[in-house]
Amino acid sequence: MREIAKEIIELAAGGDISAFEEIYKAFSSTVYTVALGVTRDSRDAEEVTQDVFLKAFRGLKRFKFGSSLGTWIYRITVNTAINVYRSGARRRAFGMVDYDEIKDSVPDLRNTSKEEIEKRHAAESVDRILKDLSFEHRSCIVLREIEGLDYKEMAQVLGIPINTVRSRLKRARAAMVTCAKREGLNHGL
């Protein structure tokens, strides 16, 4: 998990928008990726990202340096994503990620190379695999496989004991492999 200098956090907590932008740059990709991984909807992911950073801005004055800023932001992200996912007020039917809205970060297919097409196919496979998982399993898989958090960090973010992380991850991976098999990946299974 990337960390930010204490001075930057203190400046941001005091209302320095440039300092806060540094925090945003350090964590926005992580927050958006987790939000997209959990909600599987680019608009919801944007909403979650916006909410997370506004909550972080308001909460920085109360941030205790005993814990990691990254863990704190992950925790806000997962909780916010849960709320947005469960609210369903603005959420549309459970569809594919809208790639037009994230074209800044995904290559334009008009200039496609073989590598880019493969990347796009991989992204679509990932989308289908994650979509087939339950919300609980998806959160685990995103934090472990995509973000690379260890068990202790996952326990802190999810607010559960390490042994629960381990057992939840086992079930999540079993479900993930089953989905991958259904998607035609891992033919050998």
Added chain:
Amino acid sequence: MDCKRAKGLVLSDYTDGVLRGHALEELELHLRSCSSCRRLAEGVTSTGELLKSAARVDAPQAVWNRIRAEISRILIKEGFVETVLERIRYGLYHLRPTVMATAAIIVLIFVLATARFVSYMNYSAALSVREDIVNMVSLNGEERGSGEYDIGTSAETFFL
């Protein structure tokens, strides 16, 4: 090692690289001889790699623009509240004699009003007791019909 235990380890500690020592050796031995568990291990690893390679996405620039605009609004609002609080603090500090005199007058008015109200309540209560005694004594005199009230008793003289 049986397949149930091996699969449990493949789905957690082994894949995450936290399995050590004898348990790791036992599992690796099992994977060499069991194609089902080996395929599971390969499937978990390859799907994990697929997720790692494809799922990281940057947030659109529009998100930061919205956050920045909202933070500016928050800072303006906080600045306004801070200005109002600062003015109140300034006023309390610099206008202290005036504020103290006004407070003293308000307290004095309150004390006087309270004292007058208590006095009025005592007077009303006394009047009420007097009327009760008059009624009681008059009633006794009429019932007896002896004219004692008219003559004047020691009780009448004392109370009335």
